[in-house]
Amino acid sequence: MDMEAEDVMWKQIYTKLQAQKSVDRVHSDHEIRIQQVDGGFFERFGSLLREQAEFVEAQEQIEKKQVAEAAAEVAPEKINEDSDNEQPLPTTEESDEVSVTSSDSETDVEKDQSELIATAWNIDELYCEVLYEILHNVGCDVSYEIGQIALFSYAQDAFKISNDKHNYLMETAEKKEAPDLMINVEVIEAKDLSPKDSNGLSDPFVTLYLASNAAHKYNSSVKAMTLNPVWEEHFALPIQENTAEDTLCLEVWDFDPAESVKEKLGKVFDVKGLKGMRKLVKEIAVTATTGQHENELIGRANIPLSTIPASGMTMWYSLDKKNKITRQGVLKVRISFSSEKNNQVAEQEYRHLLRIILLHELEMSKVAPNWWCGTFSPQGDQLLTQHIAQSGLTPVEVSICQYCVFAFIHQNHGLSLTLFSNLLDKLIKPLQTGGVCDEDIKLFWDATKKLLPSCFSVIRKIRRKNTNEKTKMKQVTEVLKILNHIHSLDPPSNFDLFPRTLYPWMTFDGNEEANCDIPSTLNEAVSKGAVDWLNHITENNKRPDETDVAKLQNMIQIIQLLRSDLQKAIEFYDKLFQETVNFQYAKALYVFYQSKLATLCEPEVTQICKNLKQIQYNGYNGSNVENPDESLSEGTSLFELYLAVQRFTTLGVGLCPADCDNFVIKNFHEWFYGGVAQWLDIAVYKALQRIEKAVDLDQLMHVDNTVKYSSSAVDTLTIFYQVKVFWQQLNWPDEEGCYTFIAKIIDDICRCSVFYADKMAAKVEGLGDTQNIYEKKFEVTNEWCLAINNIDYVRETLEPFTRDLGMTEIIQKICDIKSPLDAQRCQDTLENVIANAIDTVRNKIIELLETVVSKMAPSMKRLLIEGAELCEQDCNSVDRLMMYVDNNLSTLHRELNDENFNRTLEIVWICWGKP
């Protein structure tokens, strides 16, 4: 049989075995009876263990898929988040306690007492101010549907003001003069102006005034020789009564002075130095605004103040001119309202108002923690917008105020972190470029100090199951964005951004003076989260019955949990962490887990392997292992654990290819040496037991029409197959151990084949002998032939079996790491063992054939003698002899394979050829 043919045959056996299994999941009676011998020992370690591993893998795939789906769902959401119109539908189940710091006893104990008192002190005053603002609402966006009455009653609720007090304060507000409002106009730029000068260009400037006070005109500078001027100049126009009916007039003119701007500009080249230049520019401007001129109007735009929203706007207006149908160009202006109020006062009032309204709204809407993300009721929104407009707060100031108030409230009632990351998006630039006053910078950092603990809390509690994946992803995304933003800023010197009281969970590495920053605290939070999680699962998986099996199962459970945690980290969080804050999240986790796991498992496993009961041989008849079930499930659990750790290690190699050699878990297999050696020892014993049973049960009938062997041969090969599957799963990492175990397995399998041959021979021993009154006779039976074929069939599989164990590969590896000589010796050893077994079994077959032939001999001899005696009278006896020989040989020819039949013929000639 050449190698290829052997391969084919070997594969056919497996396919047959597998096909049998899959066709009828209900195991055949025969199979069950065979497995009963040892409680399905080989199946448990071979195919069942593998099936289990596959199942675990499948489970993980499902989990991964769920996480991936959640991640995919979150992604498009992000677009909506920015527009602030997302209205989450919170339910209590989904509410997440994670960032509600109060539940962590991490609340800022100081609670900003001073600010609270200040609020109480000013509350009447602020209320009065709000009433006053309602009375003098500005802007087109004043909602008439809401109406003053509704606003008054909303404010009264929010401030919790009694009716009497309301009436009193209302009177005060009404008595106050109308506000000193300004309209702020920034003339930004114009485009496509119609040319007025001979050169096809214009020298445009802008004049602006209110219709109610046309005398009070404001002019911009003149931009020479352009149809697309850029001004970016600011103007503030005081608003009179009847703001709603007033109109803002914007006019664009072409400048045409006595001494043209052009001429003046010609002087530019004579001017020396920066100072001179400024002077000249000023002069040009003056010429434009006051000089005698016969300017020509390019176009104008009238903007009714009632069309301007209280929160302001930026808009392109088209320029018209009387008698001209065509457009004269477009002008871009930014318009907003403001007051001359003291800015600090306005900000403080805004912060207080925001806090009162937000608390009121949170209370009214009963919104779940961590869900509110900036959407007020129309009333609340209007009050706040009016205050911003009437106080003249800039967008940056407003954002700072919101950031502070939200951070304050967030300490006790979690708000959506999206809120903060969006505010930071707006604030980061002004903060970096010095566009924020010192007072506000201080407020910003105070608020940040309050905000950060909840951010790290999210990281620490990333594994809590009290929220769905999607929400969690979003939270983490926002946290990382926030951290990244804050990390890009420098806190004021001597500012303690990480007060000890807010971080009770931090170890500070025993260094009391440790200087924390965002990256180091993030690292702490990640490891603290991992520690907590590990502690949690080890606690949870503790079982009262601390048997070895329970301990092993416990470790398996823990590894599976850690693995799925890592899977999740890799699938989604890792990318997020790396992209946002350049932090190798999954790797950090793995490094931590693998060392903990080694600490946890190594002593236990080593101990359990050491304690494994040594098997007592008392022959193969009958079960004599003490408590076989216990030692069985112990063994199974041990290898389940082995496979779990193995998979965990593989994960690490993929995750950190550069560092995996330094991991303690890399040498995990060393914990199991004793266990594997012990298992192999038990396995031989079980195998011999099972072979005996298989031979016992064998009916000596063809397994099916296509083959010439019977059930026990298949059963024996099943054992070999299971041992092989077990070994392949072990995938033993170290070469020397691998070689030695293979040597052991091959030796054992060889012993099994020899044993099988013995048992088979013993089984057919007395078959075929018949006796009647006249003669003792032997007939070659199918059983004899099947027994011989069976033995031969098992023998044939030995060599391919050893190849499947990976013999060639391991010899090659030894050659690489040791020396070719060592490899040669190892190979010789393995080949010697196999050759021995094959020869022994072959001899067994020949022995059996000899037996057959010798059993036939007496009958033939007798027939020959009879024939010789009666030769002359009767040729019947010769016929009978020929019939006997013919019958038996044809049975042999029909039933034996060719090789064995030829062997038989040889033996016949040798035996009978003898005198």
Place this chain on the structure above:
Amino acid sequence: MRSNNKNTLLKVVILGDGGVGKSCLMNRFVSNQFDEHSFHTIGVEFLNKDIEIDGETYTLQIWDTAGQERFKTLRTPFYRGSDICMLTYAIDDKSSFKNIQMWKSEFLHYADIKENSQFPFIVVGNKSDVTADEREVPQLEMETWCNENSITSCIETSAKNASNVQEAFKMAVQYWLRLESRADKIDPIINDTVDLRKKHSEHRSSCCVSSGDE
């Protein structure tokens, strides 16, 4: 004819500290070769060799083991089913001699031999080629130890100059034969069931025989 060549098959395990020359002994015995710079054995090594005693041929299946402690879990599975155990030390290494006690215990434990039962151990002091100055274990000390442990076979050998190597293995088989015949008289059944090898060893023939049939 084959039937005349039915050899008895014996499993021999060679134990002893790393470096005492176990592999050298085996190689000298099996292939009459000696390599001064031989390597550490990886796990185990296996070779066959026929030996003739009193006109009877025995096939020895010799398992040479790695002496280093780190191989312990790897070599012990091979002890089971042994017929003969060769405890080796180097006569120029006192500690290797001291350790044969440990090797004996390890063997008895893992081979699962019943306490107090007679087992054919043979003690081999290798490197008898060293000078008198280098010798650390006097022959007498070895013989005393063997007496105390009821081991009747002991010999000093040199794998290097091929002294006593064949004799050592021969002595081991003879010892086995003595014990075997005694055991057969006392209780042949026990022997039949305790060991796997022996059972089929009676039917066993060496590999070279069958080749003639093909």
